[in-house]
């Protein structure tokens with residue numbers, strides 16, 4: 001297959017390096033470079049073993065003909081960058097090319113559907129993790145489940161893409177209602193991301209009893225909104241999932257912590273902000289999440305890239 005990846009950041013390069021083992025991968029970036037050279041540090045094959053040898057990759061970039069011929073376009077930018085990134089490739093997109101959008105948070109789908117009403121559209125959410133310390137290096141830092149599913153009827157015809165993604169970087173599974181795993185990931189991000197950004201701590205520090213009551217309140221509020229949205233859950237279930245992620249990613253700095261500490265725009269409007277918007281639509285109040293949203297927005301006032 002010919003795959004164009006829009007956004008050569010940590011997640012785009014991670015998927016690009018793995019997909020390129022069986023497919024032709026081309027990147028679309030927001031500079032005008034015609035190639036990308038990247039060294040990828042893979043995860044150790046077993047925990048507590050020495051890291052595997054790094055691999056280098058050379059990718060073609062920013063060729064409109066590649067977008068025109070793509071069998072799949074994968075968009076791996078931050079939620080607030082999705083629309084602008086799609087507008088950049090839209091002039092070259094063939095009508096039948098499936099577009100897969102992979103980001104944390106929710107709330108881009110209405111604008112994406114309005115921009116590309118007849119395109120096969122799919123969303124993905126991943127628990128894989130990667131860090132890009134500079135433009136030429138990528139570290140694969142965590143393994144996790146990826147879910148893929150359709151946003152519209154045209155996208156539903158592309159369920160075999162889940163096998164393509166699974167072969168590249170397992171596990172990836174198809175979901176008939178992609179909003180279900182998107183909400184599950186949103187719940188985890190609502191709990192971990194704002195608190196780690198505000199307290200400038202690693203994910204694992206949220207296991208301290210000081211955070212217990214706040215985490216429970218966040219989960220109560222998220223569960224109420226998920227139930228109203230038609231995704232049955234309860235606060236105890238969500239809290240168990242959140243505690244598991246706190247433990248398994250204990251050494252990580254969350255993406256929101258990193259964005260705040262590097263004075264970058266965060267995805268708060270698509271994480272807690274989306275929760276608040278959906279709560280309002282159901283006449284629910286989410287005071288703990290609303291306060292966290294406000295605190296992160298205050299921290300965001302110091303961004304350099306806004």
Ligand SMILES: NC(=O)C1=CN([C@@H]2O[C@H](COP(=O)(O)OP(=O)(O)OC[C@H]3O[C@@H](n4cnc5c(N)ncnc54)[C@H](OP(=O)(O)O)[C@@H]3O)[C@@H](O)[C@H]2O)C=CC1
Nearest residue numbers: 007008009010011029030077078081084085103104129130
């Ligand atoms: N990193 C991780 O471990 C994980 C990330 N995610 C999610 O995946 C998404 C991507 O994250 P991540 O890769 O870390 O973020 P990065 O900031 O590393 O990557 C985003 C990339 O998109 C590029 N970009 C922005 N706008 C455009 C545009 N208009 N056209 C082309 N490229 C553009 C940026 O360019 P430039 O380099 O010029 O800024 C950047 O390289 C986020 O929603 C994140 O929350 C999910 C799971 C794990």
Ligand SMILES: CC(C)(CO)C(=O)C(=O)O
Nearest residue numbers: 192249252253254255256
């Ligand atoms: C799951 C979690 C919290 C892992 O760090 C994440 O997705 C993020 O940092 O954005």
